[in-house]
Amino acid sequence: MFQNTKCECGHQNHVGTVLCESCGKPLGEELLSDEPLEMRYDGVARRSQKANPNLIDKIWSFFSSVKIAVYLIIITLLASVLGTIFTQENMLTEDPATYYEMNHGTIGKIYYMLGLSHTYNSWWYITLLVMIGTSLVICSLDRVLPLYRALSKQQIRKHLRFITRQKVVYTGPIEGSEEQFVERIAEQLKKKRYKVHTEGTALLAEKNRFSRWGPYINHIGLILFLLAVLARSIPGLHMDMYVAVPEGQTNEIEGTEYYIKNEKFTVNYYTDDELPDSLKGTARPKLYETKAVLYRCVEDCNELTKEPVLEEVARHDIVLNDPLSYEGLKAYQSGFDATPRLELVKPVLINKQTGEEFGPFELDIRNPQTTFQVGPYTLNLRSQYMEFAYGSNGEPTTLSREPNAPAYLFIITGPGLKEEGEAYLYFPNQIDKLQFNQDALNRSIADRFEIKVNGMENVKLSGAITYLNIRKDSAVPYIWIGAAISMIGLIMGFYWHHRRIWLRFDQGTLSLGAHTNKNFYGMRSEVAWVLGKAGIEVEPKSLDNGGNKT
C-alpha cells in the first residue's frame, strides 16, 4: 500500500510515523481525532514498522512488541509459581523419584513426571528467560534509536494541532507584547531548571531528558544480569563443592591447588539468661566458627608417594555471614557434625584359649597400614569399610568415605591358625560390633581369637567436623554490575520526569502545550506556577485536556 509520508512542512517521515518528526503535525489516523495525542516515543516510527517485512523483520517485530514482552513476563511468573508448589529437587535429601509420590500422592507423581520438580533448571524455563532477554534487547533497540533521533532534532515551532492536542493545554489571549511575555515566561522556566529555546515568539522548554534513557539503561543492566546468569552454566566458570574437615586436619580442595585446615571449630549456644521465657531450655545457636587456614600447594602436589609442600596463603575465622575469601575462592560455613568419631585405636590381639595378649598395635581409622605384626601373629588388611553395610547382593560394602561405621577385614596368620590364615572382621566401635554381630560373622575364629581395645585411653577421637562450602563463581561480579546498572536506570526513569513545554502565538492567542512521560499531576502544577508568575492565574486542574494520564 502506498502511503504518503511527507508532511506539509516538507519533512519526509518514515512509514509508521504518527507525529511529523519535524513540526509535530499529527499524521494518518491521528489527524482525524480530537483526543489528546499519542505521544509515546514522540510519535516516531519504530524500527519494526516497515513497509515490506521479511522473515527477520517479522521475528524482530514479534520480539519488539511490548504485548509479547508482557505475555513473556506473565508466563514466567506463572511458571515460577508452579515451581513453588512442592519442594524442588535440589532442596531434597531424599530420592526425588520416590519422594513426590510418597509425600504428595498422585499429584506429586504428576508433578515429578512433568518435570516441575526442577522447574528452574528445565529447558523451557531457561528458554523463557532467553526469550525475555531477546525481548529486552529488541524492544529497547526498536524504540531507543528512533526516540534518540527524534529528541535530538526537535523543532521549536510546533504545529498548532500538536500543541492543542497535548494532555496539558492552555489557550487564551494575553495582554501586552508577545515578545515580552515569551521573555517573562522563559525566565520563570529557567528558574525551574528548564532549558529554554526560542524562535521568534515560539518557545520550547525542556528538562530532564536523561530520564527517558532510564528504562533502556535498566534493560541493559537486566540483559547483562541475564547473560551472567546463563554464563554460569558454562563449565569452569563455576565451582561449588563441600569439604568436610575434622578439627586439626588439613584437607585438599579437590580440583584446585588449595588445601584447607580446620584449626578449631566452635559452636556456641545462647544461655538461658540470654533467652526469653518461651525459648528457655532450647538450644538456640549463637555462633558457628571455623578457624580456617588456606594453603596453596607449591611442590609435590600430585606425587602419591610424597607429602605435598604447602604454603599458607590466607587465614580467617569463618562464621556464617563472613566467609574466607582468597582470589575469587570462597569458603563458607555450611554445617558441622560434633558427633565424636574414632580417629585412632590401639587394639590388642587376644588368644582366648591361652589368655595371652599381643600388641597393642596402632590402627589409624582413615589411613590404616596394610600389615601389622603383633607378637607371633601377622595381620594383613584385606579390605576396609568406612561405613559398613550390606549391599543389595548381600556382600559387605561401604556407604560413604566418612568413618561412621568403620570395619576392617584382616587375614590373621600365626600359631594356632590355619596356614593360609583366617579371616577376621573387626569393628572398632562397640555399637557397630553389636549391631552387625561381629562374633557371628567371624564364626569359629571368634571362639579362639579376639581383637579389642582395652579402655578409653587407647582410643583417640577426632574433633568436630566442619562442613565448608567452597565456591568459585567468576560470573558473580557481572551479576552485581548488571544489577547496579539496572538500578541506576530504574532511578533515572522513575524519580525524574522528562518535561517539555511548547508555546506559540496565533493572532494574539497564546497556545501552550506540555508533555511529560510520567506524573502529569506535577506537570500541571508546574505549568500553572509558571503561568502564574507570568501573569496568568490558572487552577492546575483546569489545564487538564482530558484523556488518560500516564
Next chain:
Amino acid sequence: MNFWLELSSDSFIAAFFLYCFGFIFYMIAIGGKKWSNRDSKAHVKRWGKIAYIVSLLGLAAHLLFFFARWYGSGQIPTSNMYEFMTFLGMAIMIAFVIINAIYRTPLLGMFALPLTVIIVAYASVFPQEVQPLIPSLNSIWLKVHVTTAALGEAFFAVGFAAGLMYLLRVVDFKQQTKEAKRAQRWVEFTLYVLVVIVGFIVIVFAFRGADYHAEFMQEQVKIDSRGQESTTTETVEYTLPPIFKPYNSVTTSMDSFLGLQEPLLETPSWMNGVNAGRKFNTVIWSIIAGSILYGLLRLLLRKRLGAVIHPYMEGIDPEDLDEISYRAIAIGFPVFTLGALIFAMIWANIAWSRFWGWDPKEVWALITWLYYSAYLHLRLSRGWQGQRSAWLAVIGFVIVMFTLIGVNLVIAGLHSYAGV
C-alpha cells in the same frame, strides 16, 4: 525487662491507639461532609488536618518503639514476624506521608490508616519478646535488606489503598449492567477479605483472653537418602480450638469449646510449612469469624459495604486516585528491586554462598517483581489505566502479602524462621 524495652512496648500501644484515632478522625472528616450545619469543604479540611496530625503522632510513637527496641535489645527489630510486620506497618505510614506530601489528598489517610492498623494489630498476634539472633541473621544485611524490602512493599500497599479507593469511587453500586455487577462483586469480595483479616485478629485475641489451650503430638516420618525411615514427634500447641488438628497427630490435651472435645478434622498432608496444622486451623477460624463479622455489618447497614462507602467518595477526583496509585507503585518499584532482590542477593551470596537458590521466598519476591514490572509495562506502554490499573494494584498487594505471610504459611523454606 530493661527500661528501653518497656518504653518501646508502651510506645507501641500508644502508636496503635493514635493510628486508630487517626482513622476515626478521617472517618469524621469524610462522614461529616454531609452534616447539614457546616460548610463541607472547611469541615473536610479541618478534620483532615486533625486526622493527619494524629496519624503523624502515631508514626512518631511508632518510630520511638522501633528505635527504643533496637537500643534496648542491641539488634534491629526486624528479625521475626512480629518485628517485621510492625516494621511494615511503620513503612506504610512513611510511604503514606511521602505520597501525601506530593499529592495532598486528605482522604488517602482514610485508606492508608486502616491498612496500618490492621497490619500492626496483625503483628501483635505474634510473640512480642526479643529473640536473640541466630547466626545466619547476624549480619548488617539484616538491617539493609529487610528495611528496604519492607519500604518498597509499603509503597505497593499505598498503591493498593489508592487503587481500592479508586474502585470504590468509580464502581457505581446502583448500576445494573453485567459489567458493573461483576465489578461490584469483586470490590465487595475485596472488602470481605479485609473483614476476614480483622476477624482473624479479633478471634485470636478473644481466645487469648479466654486463655484457650490445646496440645497435640505430631508424628513426622522422614525417609533419608539411604531409604531409612526415621520418626520424630513434635508437640504442637494451639491457642484456637482445633477444627483441624495437625496432620498425623494425637491429642494430648484440649480445653473443651462449645462441647467440642475432639478435633473435627485433620490438616491435609501437603501443607508442610512449620506448624502448618496450627496455621491452617487459624485460617479456617479467621474465615468463620470474618464471615460472622461481615454478616453482622451487612445486617446493620442493610447494604453492601461498597455501596455504603461509595457515596462518601464523591467529590474526590478519580483521576487523582488513579495517578496516586500508580505513582506509589512507581516510587516503590525501584526501592523494592533494590531491597527485595539486589540486597537479598548480596546477602544470600554472603550467608548462603549463592546469590540465588530458588528458595520459595526468593521465588515469590521475583514473582512480585515480575508482576509489578508487567503492571508498569501495561500502564506505560499499553495504556492500561483507570479500573484495570486499579485492579492490578489490588491484586499486586495480594501477591505481596502472600510473599510475606503466605509463603511461610504453606511452603517451607529457608525463610521459615521469619514465622513462628
